[in-house]
Amino acid sequence: MMKEYIEEAEKDLLHTYNRYQVVLDKGDGVYLYDIEGKKYLDFVSGIAVFALGYNNKAYNDALKGQIDKLIHTSNYYYNIPAIEAAKKLKKVSQMDRVFFTNSGAEAIEGAIKAARKYAFLKDGKTDHEIIAMNHSFHGRTMGALSVTGNPKYQEAFLPMIGNIKFADMNDFESVKAQVTDKTCAILFETVQGEGGIYPATEEFMKQVKALCEEKDILLILDEIQCGMGRTGYMFAWQKFGVKPDIMTCAKALGCGVPVGAFMMTEKVGQNSLTSGDHGTTYGGNPLATAAVNKVLDLFEENHIIENVKEVSGYLEKQLDALVESFDCIETRRGSGLMQGLVCKQPVGEVITKALDKGLILINAGTNIIRFVPPLIIQKKNVDEMIGILKECLS
Numbered sequence: 001m002m003k004e005y006i007e008e009a010e011k012d013l014l015h016t017y018n019r020y021q022v023v024l025d026k027g028d029g030v031y032l033y034d035i036e037g038k039k040y041l042d043f044v045s046g047i048a049v050f051a052l053g054y055n056n057k058a059y060n061d062a063l064k065g066q067i068d069k070l071i072h073t074s075n076y077y078y079n080i081p082a083i084e085a086a087k088k089l090k091k092v093s094q095m096d097r098v099f100f101t102n103s104g105a106e107a108i109e110g111a112i113k114a115a116r117k118y119a120f121l122k123d124g125k126t127d128h129e130i131i132a133m134n135h136s137f138h139g140r141t142m143g144a145l146s147v148t149g150n151p152k153y154q155e156a157f158l159p160m161i162g163n164i165k166f167a168d169m170n171d172f173e174s175v176k177a178q179v180t181d182k183t184c185a186i187l188f189e190t191v192q193g194e195g196g197i198y199p200a201t202e203e204f205m206k207q208v209k210a211l212c213e214e215k216d217i218l219l220i221l222d223e224i225q226c227g228m229g230r231t232g233y234m235f236a237w238q239k240f241g242v243k244p245d246i247m248t249c250a251k252a253l254g255c256g257v258p259v260g261a262f263m264m265t266e267k268v269g270q271n272s273l274t275s276g277d278h279g280t281t282y283g284g285n286p287l288a289t290a291a292v293n294k295v296l297d298l299f300e301e302n303h304i305i306e307n308v309k310e311v312s313g314y315l316e317k318q319l320d321a322l323v324e325s326f327d328c329i330e331t332r333r334g335s336g337l338m339q340g341l342v343c344k345q346p347v348g349e350v351i352t353k354a355l356d357k358g359l360i361l362i363n364a365g366t367n368i369i370r371f372v373p374p375l376i377i378q379k380k381n382v383d384e385m386i387g388i389l390k391e392c393l394s
C-alpha cells in the first residue's frame with residue numbers, strides 16, 4: 001500500500017528530497033504511525049517543529065476554534081490573535097518589535113532587510129556588508145541562501161546577493177578579520193543546526209557582541225532551530241545573556257502551522273523598516289498566530305522548559321555512554337534537546353535501519369546523527385531510543 005503512494009508521489013512532486021520510504025498518517029504524543037499502522041518513536045519532530053508532541057488536544061482545539069471564526073484577513077487590518085501573539089513573543093524573547101512571516105527563510109530575509117535599512121539610514125550608502133558563518137544554514141530563498149555558508153547549496157544558483165562575507169563559528173579573530181567600515185550585521189545560529197549541531201561558545205558570543213556594540217554593527221541571531229525552549233532556555237542566547245539586536249524564530253513557533261517571525265529591539269525597530277518597506281500576504285494571519293498563542297501558553301502551562309532541562313541531562317548521559325562503547329562514534333555535541341552524535345562514517349544507513357526498527361532519526365550533514373525530539377519526551381522515551389539505536393549501531 002505504501003509503495004503505490006510513494007510511486008504516485010514520485011510522479012507528481014518535484015524531486016527535491018530523497019524521502020524515506022514511509023507514508024506517515026497520524027501522530028500521538030512522541031509517536032508517529034504510518035498508513036499501515038506501524039508505530040515509530042519520533043526523535044525528529046518534523047525537524048524541531050512539533051515541540052508539544054502530536055495530537056495535543058488543547059492545541060488542536062485552539063486551531064479548530066480559530067478555523068471556525070476567522071482564518072485570514074491580510075495585514076491591512078488588525079486581528080486579535082496576532083496582537084496577543086506579538087505581546088507574548090515579546091515577553092519571552094525580550095525583543096520589542098515583531099514581524100510574523102510564513103517560514104524561517106522569510107524571517108531571515110526580513111532580518112537581512114532590516115539590517116541593510118538600518119545601515120542605509122545611518123550613512124545613505126548602498127554597499128553594506130553582512131558577515132555570516134561557514135557551515136551555517138539559514139534557508140533556501142535567495143537572500144537566506146546567500147548567508148548560508150555551504151557552497152554546495154549555492155553553486156547552481158549563483159550569483160548570490162552581494163556583500164556577504166564568511167567567518168568561522170567560535171573563531172573571533174576570523175570574524176574580526178572580515179569587519180570593515182561597511183559591515184552592517186553579523187549573523188549566526190546560536191546553535192548551528194544543519195551544519196552539524198555546533199553551539200556557539202559563551203566567549204565567542206560575548207566577543208562578537210562587544211565588537212558589534214563598539215562599531216554599531218547589528219548582531220542577528222538565528223534561533224529558528226535552537227529557539228523555542230529546545231536548549232533549556234526559551235531562546236538559546238538567553239543561556240549567556242548575549243542579547244541580539246535582531247533575532248529570527250520559526251520551526252516550533254507554530255508547532256506545525258507555518259509561521260515564523262523576526263524580532264528586533266526598539267532601537268532597530270525605530271530605525272529600519274517602515275511602512276512600504278516590507279510585507280507579506282499571509283504572515284501573522286489569525287490561524288497562524290492562534291497557533292503561536294496556544295504554543296506559548298502551553299509552554300508555560302506544561303512546564304516545557306523545565307522538562308527539557310530535566311530530560312536533556314539524561315539524554316546527554318546516555319549519548320555519552322554510546323560514544324564510550326561504539327568506536328564508530330567520535331563525539332557528542334549539542335545543547336539541551338538538540339544533540340548530535342558525530343560519527344566517523346556517513347550515517348544514512350544507521351538512520352534507515354532505525355526507521356525500519358520504528359525509530360525516526362535524521363542526519364545533520366553526512367556524518368552526524370541529529371536528535372531533535374518533541375520537547376515533551378520523557379526519560380523512558382530516551383531509553384527506548386537508545387535501545388533501538390544500539391541495535392542499529394552494532
Ligand SMILES: *Cc1c(COP(=O)(O)O)cnc(C)c1O
Nearest residue numbers: 103104105137138139193224225
Ligand atoms: C530550518 C532553518 C531555517 C529555514 O527555515 P524554513 O522554514 O525551512 O524556511 C533557517 N535557519 C535555521 C537555523 C533553520 O534550522
